[in-house]
Amino acid sequence: AQKITQTQPGMFVQEKEAVTLDCTYDTSDQSYGLFWYKQPSSGEMIFLIYQGSYDEQNATEGRYSLNFQKARKSANLVISASQLGDSAMYFCAMRERNYGQNFVFGPGTRLSVLP
Amino acid sequence: DTGVSQDPRHKITKRGQNVTFRCDPISEHNRLYWYRQTLGQGPEFLTYFQNEAQLEKSRLLSDRFSAERPKGSFSTLEIQRTEQGDSAMYLCASSFTRTALDPYGYTFGSGTRLTVV
Numbered sequence: 001a002q003k004i005t006q007t008q009p010g011m012f013v014q015e016k017e018a019v020t021l022d023c024t025y026d027t028s029d030q031s032y033g034l035f036w037y038k039q040p041s042s043g044e045m046i047f048l049i050y051q052g053s054y055d056e057q058n059a060t061e062g063r064y065s066l067n068f069q070k071a072r073k074s075a076n077l078v079i080s081a082s083q084l085g086d087s088a089m090y091f092c093a094m095r096e097r098n099y100g101q102n103f104v105f106g107p108g109t110r111l112s113v114l115p
Numbered sequence: 116d117t118g119v120s121q122d123p124r125h126k127i128t129k130r131g132q133n134v135t136f137r138c139d140p141i142s143e144h145n146r147l148y149w150y151r152q153t154l155g156q157g158p159e160f161l162t163y164f165q166n167e168a169q170l171e172k173s174r175l176l177s178d179r180f181s182a183e184r185p186k187g188s189f190s191t192l193e194i195q196r197t198e199q200g201d202s203a204m205y206l207c208a209s210s211f212t213r214t215a216l217d218p219y220g221y222t223f224g225s226g227t228r229l230t231v232v
Contacts (some may be wrong), residue, residue, distance in 0.1 A: 004129060043226040047218065050219075057186070102171070105159070107155070108157050
């Protein structure tokens with residue numbers, strides 16, 4: 001079964017507008033972390049934001065915020081004031097305390113920012 | 116320290132040939148990971164080292180794949196008798212995590228893109 005689901009293969013947003021990228025996850029672990037990574041065409045994975053399963057506040061990092069709804073098992077990424085440089089692939093990922101050191105990634109969402 | 120380095124960036128090989136990729140992690144990181152990313156998908160975990168010990172291997176890592184980290188520093192990933200299905204981006208990452216879920220201690224390289232023709 002998919003552990004991370006991203007239902008939007010592609011998204012378009014106008015420059016300076018906000019956009020929400022969806023992510024739902026599946027785990028039976030009580031302790032886990034949710035991450036968002038950006039992958040531009042050059043290939044590197046750039047860490048954007050993190051939410052721990054016990055964190056009560058939604059995470060924010062500059063223009064990025066994470067809308068964490070634990071009961072619904074969703075961890076949506078909100079990008080405010082989109083910029084042309086935000087055009088990239090975005091991956092939601094999870095690490096579970098009881099299942100080792102590796103990430104489980106979703107299939108990604110390709111975001112295109114329009115001028 | 117310039118981060119995680121991978122070499123080569125691109126590799127084109129004929130089906131049936133062997134290929135080897137190298138990953139140089141951040142020097143103080145004791146953990147090293149390999150992931151495979153096929154077109155249009157997220158990265159999938161292949162294997163993980165702590166120092167020189169290979170502690171975990173995914174079922175994706177068939178007998179044709181072998182990874183080493185001989186002195187606990189750089190790592191190599193070899194694919195023998197390559198197949199077209201091996202065409203993918205191979206990503207390396209390293210970490211020195213203080214806690215299991217430390218978000219800031221995990222760094223990815225830019226990957227090696229393999230094309231098997």
